[in-house]
Structures are given as structure tokens and as C-alpha cells.
Amino acid sequence: MSLSNQTVTSNSAKILIVDDDPSLLRLLGIRLSAAGYDVESAANAKIALGRLQNFIPQVVISDLRMEGMDGMALFEQIRIQHPNIPVVIMTAHGTIPDAINATKQGVFSFLTKPFESQELLDTVEQAIRLQPSQNEKTGETELWRNNIISRSTVMTSLLQQAKQVANSDFSVLIHSQSGTGKELLAKAIHQASNRKNKVFTAINCAAIPEQLLESELFGHIKGAFTGAERNHQGLFQATNGGTLFLDEIGDMPLSFQVKLLRVLQEREVRPVGSTQAVKVDVRIISATHVNLTNAIKANTFREDLYYRLNVVELELPTLAQRREDIPLLVQYFLNQAVARSNVPIKSINQEAMELLISAPWPGNIRQLQNVIEQSIALSSESIISANLVKNALRDDSTQFPSFQQARDHFERDYLSKLLKITAGNVSQAARIAQRNRTEFYKLLNRHHLVAESYREE
Known part of the structure; x- marks a missing residue:
């Protein structure tokens, strides 16, 4: 069987194979690697979910019947975390009802073992065509x-x-x-x-x-x-x-x-x-x-x-949910500040970087940029120290607020006091504020205030 076409069309596309049969796992890996794919293997569904933390494939191929979490349970987890990845399910117990049920739930394709190599490669190629741009790394x-x-x-x-x-x-x-x-x-x-x-x-x-x-x-x-x-x-x-x-x-x-x-x-x-x-x-x-x-x-x-x-x-995830991006963002903001302010090139020491990686970041990327710019402005050395970062992190919450921040703080405090005075009675609070109920509820929602909690008090 010739594999030359697959090698060309699927150059370096990533495939994750999941099967608790070691011999079949090895055989599938050999077939797909020979076709030019970048292949990762997992002996069960839990291992596969761990692999997905740092290996994002174009296609997942999983056995249906496995000890512990089965193929459909794995598919549900993948659909939650990576809804765009097509999943191909394999089974030696394939029936028409199984295939219909799987495809209804969103499984890309269903392969009944034993299957021909060409059938496998054709199915993978079709799945990759759903997201053709993902194979292109540059340009x-x-x-x-x-x-x-x-x-x-x-x-x-x-x-x-x-x-x-x-x-x-x-x-x-x-x-x-x-x-x-x-x-x-x-x-x-x-x-x-x-x-x-x-x-x-x-x-x-x-x-x-x-x-x-x-x-x-x-x-x-x-x-x-x-x-x-x-x-x-x-x-x-x-x-x-x-x-x-x-x-x-x-x-x-x-x-x-x-x-x-x-x-x-x-x-x-x-x-x-x-x-x-x-x-x-x-x-x-x-x-x-x-x-x-x-x-x-x-x-x-x-x-x-x-x-x-x-x-x-x-x-869109918070900065705390993507901490591995913090070093990249820090370097980006350092380069930006140096270019914009014409200050000497700055770097950041390891202890300061560790502080940044572990900080809570309630203000997300905008707060990180502010901390970096403040640290640069106050640094007299070429290397930004941990003390500068500590001060910037502490001061970031107490710096002079913008007009919008001050207005938000006033509104939140004002609404909270109204709800305390009225024991959570929205109608009464709205009358005091000279706003209709609908507008008052909108203000509460904007500031994440729940009237019921004030009634309990």
C-alpha cells in the first residue's frame, strides 16, 4: 500500500491515539507515523486527558471499550475542553446502533475493528480537512x-x-x-x-x-x-x-x-x-x-x-488560567515599554518572574502591563528586582483610580448601602434612588450585588 499521498497532505499533523491494547496501540502508531503524522499514544482515557494538557492534536482516535473511562466518556471530556477536535471511535463490538448513537452525539467517525490501513488514513485525512489551517505553522x-x-x-x-x-x-x-x-x-x-x-x-x-x-x-x-x-x-x-x-x-x-x-x-x-x-x-x-x-x-x-x-x-480565559503565558507577556511588555519610552533595555530576575507567575491577577493582562510599566519606571538598574515587582503588585490596587474605576466604586458602595438600609427590598431601594425597578436590577447585576443576601442580614 502506498502512503506517499498521505505523507504529503498530512505533513506534521498531530494525532493522539488512545487504546488499552498495547499491541494495537503500537501498530496504529507505526501506521500513522509512516504516513507523516506526529503521533502521541495513551494507554487509557485518563492518560489521554493528561496528554491534552500540552499536546493539542488535530484528531483523537480512541477505542470505545476501555477499563475505567470508556471512549464515549473521553469524547465528552474532549468536547468540553477542546470542542473543535474531531474524535474517531474504534470498536471491535461495532453495531449500527452504536455508530448512530456516537455520530448523533458529535463523534466524527466510527471504525469497526479490524479495519484496513487505508480506511484509517482516509478517515484521519477527512477529519483534518475540517481544520486545514491548523497544519500551517508559519507564513x-x-x-x-x-x-x-x-x-x-x-x-x-x-x-x-x-x-x-x-x-x-x-x-x-x-x-x-x-x-x-x-x-x-x-x-x-x-x-x-x-x-x-x-x-x-x-x-x-x-x-x-x-x-x-x-x-x-x-x-x-x-x-x-x-x-x-x-x-x-x-x-x-x-x-x-x-x-x-x-x-x-x-x-x-x-x-x-x-x-x-x-x-x-x-x-x-x-x-x-x-x-x-x-x-x-x-x-x-x-x-x-x-x-x-x-x-x-x-x-x-x-x-x-x-x-x-x-x-x-x-x-476567554483569565490570566490566572493561562499562567504559562506570563513570561511571554512580560517580555512583550518589556519590549514595548523600552521602544515607546526610549529607556535602556530592561530584563527581569528569576525571583521577580516567579512572583509574577504566582500573583492572583484580578485585573488580568491589563494589570500585568501596569505592573511591568511601573517596575520599569522605578528601576534604576538594568534588571528589575523582586522588590520592585512586590511594590508594583501591592500598589496596583491602591493607585489613583481612573474615572471609570472611581465611578464603579461609588455606584457599588451606594447600591450596597441602599440595600442595607432597605434590608434588600428592591422596590423601596429603587424609589429612594429614583430609578425604575428594571434599571435598578440592571445596576445590581452590573456590580454583582444580590438583594437576597441583604434580606438575610
Whole structure:
């Protein structure tokens, strides 16, 4: 049997084989290695899950019947951690019901032992074609994610998902804490899509007053309201053909959500003051740190808009969940600061690096950048010491806050005091604050305050 075609088409693609039969595991490894694949083997499902911590394959091939965790249980774990990796299940007990059940649950393919080498290689090749770009390590194909500094497996998996959905027009919702780089991920998806030569526009929905948001997104005509001295093209029209990133979508006013939903459904906008609608072709990527499921229950976010925006959801990990990226990010921020501020080249000693790797990072990557820049500014030596890093980590939480941070702190403290005064009575607290219940619930949700906990007190 000739393997030359597979060697060429599958050059260096990674395969993970899982089987508790040592002889079959060895035989499959030989066959796939001869075809040009980079093969890792695991004698059971638990070992396989350990391998997946630092080896991200293009395909997993697993036996169905194994001691302990079986092949379908392993598939469920892989689908949770790496939903884009196709899984091929092998079994000597293959039946039509088994195959139907496995494929219904999302297994890529089902091989009944004994099978021919060519059948195995053809199945693997088909699975790899689902994600062709993952085999390409260099060149322009990787430029789409150049601004995302990472080597962690959790980010590798996320970026594979992002690349996979990039060329579709499905709406993407990015969920993560503040400071994790939501806009960078949105830009990367745009760069990987067929819209990359068109406009990418970002807007923070929480930063624009409600009365201006409609004009900013949909535009307005001259004379539509006081101060509208000329026609204004909104961001939907300005981004036509490109990607519009709606950051902090969870903080969008409820009254405006229905207007956005109509635009997404009809694919047209009507500028404020105009009677004419304008067709738009825009791919929507949105992001939020808010738990939108809870917001829907609190009636502060529309369920129909949620499903329109959340066709594909990507969970961006915190910095604490990707600590292996910290040395890379530190070096990146060091290089950036040196180039921008024209200071002498700086490095960081081992003890300082260990402090950075083990720090809690509630402010995520944005906080790490602040710590590095502060350490550089106060360092009189070429090497940044552990003491400088300790001071920066301690001072980072007490530095003079930005306007937004100060406002958030005031709002959180004010709302907490109201709930204490009213013993968690939301209606009464809303009246004192001179806000309606819906808006008051939205404020509580934004600051993660639960009225019931104050009732217990």
C-alpha cells in the first residue's frame, strides 16, 4: 500500500491515539507515523486527558471499550475542553446502533475493528480537512493572531475555535472578565475572516450615554434633534462589509436592545430622524463580562437578542488560567515599554518572574502591563528586582483610580448601602434612588450585588 499521498497532505499533523491494547496501540502508531503524522499514544482515557494538557492534536482516535473511562466518556471530556477536535471511535463490538448513537452525539467517525490501513488514513485525512489551517505553522496564515501572545493549551484551543468560526457570518459572543483582551480576540477573528480587507470597528456600549447610542450606531440626518447640524453616518453603515465589535453588550440599555434586535433581524438601519431604511452587511462580534443568563432572569437583557448574538460563544480565559503565558507577556511588555519610552533595555530576575507567575491577577493582562510599566519606571538598574515587582503588585490596587474605576466604586458602595438600609427590598431601594425597578436590577447585576443576601442580614 502506498502512503506517499498521505505523507504529503498530512505533513506534521498531530494525532493522539488512545487504546488499552498495547499491541494495537503500537501498530496504529507505526501506521500513522509512516504516513507523516506526529503521533502521541495513551494507554487509557485518563492518560489521554493528561496528554491534552500540552499536546493539542488535530484528531483523537480512541477505542470505545476501555477499563475505567470508556471512549464515549473521553469524547465528552474532549468536547468540553477542546470542542473543535474531531474524535474517531474504534470498536471491535461495532453495531449500527452504536455508530448512530456516537455520530448523533458529535463523534466524527466510527471504525469497526479490524479495519484496513487505508480506511484509517482516509478517515484521519477527512477529519483534518475540517481544520486545514491548523497544519500551517508559519507564513501569512498565522498573521491573523499575531497580536495575541500565547503558548498555553487553553488559548491554543480557543484560537482554534476562533479560526474555525471566523469565515462564517455567525454572530460571536466573547465572555470574559475585564482586562483579558476581548477586543484583541475580536480583531483576530476579523483578520482570519473573508472580511479582513474591510473595516473593523469597536464600540464600548457602556461608555456611551443611552441618548447618543442610537445616533452613534445607526446615524442621524440633519435636524433630527438639537445640535444635529449635518447628516451623520452611523457605525453600522461605516462598517458595511466589515466587522462591528460591540463591547460590554451586557450594559446596553434595555430600551435600546429591541432596536438593535430589529437591525440584526432586518439587516438594515434607519438613521434617527429618517423615514428611509438602509441595507447593511455587517458581521457582529459582541463581548461582555456580565452573566447574560442571570441578566435575562433579572429582566435586564432580552432573551431574543441574546440568542441572536450568541450563535457561537467563546470563553476567554483569565490570566490566572493561562499562567504559562506570563513570561511571554512580560517580555512583550518589556519590549514595548523600552521602544515607546526610549529607556535602556530592561530584563527581569528569576525571583521577580516567579512572583509574577504566582500573583492572583484580578485585573488580568491589563494589570500585568501596569505592573511591568511601573517596575520599569522605578528601576534604576538594568534588571528589575523582586522588590520592585512586590511594590508594583501591592500598589496596583491602591493607585489613583481612573474615572471609570472611581465611578464603579461609588455606584457599588451606594447600591450596597441602599440595600442595607432597605434590608434588600428592591422596590423601596429603587424609589429612594429614583430609578425604575428594571434599571435598578440592571445596576445590581452590573456590580454583582444580590438583594437576597441583604434580606438575610
